[in-house]
Amino acid sequence: MTVKVVRDQSLPMRHILHVRDHIVSVDGTIEEGGNDAGPSPHDLYDAAISACKALTVVWYARRKGIPVEDVQVTTERDASEERKGVYRLAATLHLTGALTDEQREELLAVSQKCPVHKLMTAVSTEITTQLGQP
Numbered sequence: 001m002t003v004k005v006v007r008d009q010s011l012p013m014r015h016i017l018h019v020r021d022h023i024v025s026v027d028g029t030i031e032e033g034g035n036d037a038g039p040s041p042h043d044l045y046d047a048a049i050s051a052c053k054a055l056t057v058v059w060y061a062r063r064k065g066i067p068v069e070d071v072q073v074t075t076e077r078d079a080s081e082e083r084k085g086v087y088r089l090a091a092t093l094h095l096t097g098a099l100t101d102e103q104r105e106e107l108l109a110v111s112q113k114c115p116v117h118k119l120m121t122a123v124s125t126e127i128t129t130q131l132g133q134p
Helices: 041-064 101-111 115-121
Strands: 003-007 015-019 022-026 068-078 088-097
Touching: 022 041, 041 068, 041 088, 041 101, 041 115, 068 101, 088 101
Parallel strands: none
Antiparallel strands: 003 015, 015 022, 068 088
């Protein structure tokens, strides 16, 4: 899969992110000199873990016949020590439905095994950057 980001010259920092057939506006905050016309890259990183946990829980619950009605994930960012090499995300899983305590714990455990959680915590990511033609 290829992800493409193209500058939107109508605003100082906004870019348009193309993922498969989806388009997302990405921008810096007002404090960063942007117009806050979309999530920042940090926001997208944090959103990825929330979305992955929610989707993984729904997929697993359906597969196992667990009667979850709704899943919401809120993730709080603590970037206060990011420059020291520590970036903290605290995700809270909100589940509704006629669930037993055991099912709730099972879904919590499953959420901690979502693919993005694994990528962020257990996989070494190698990134290369090169110059392309204009």
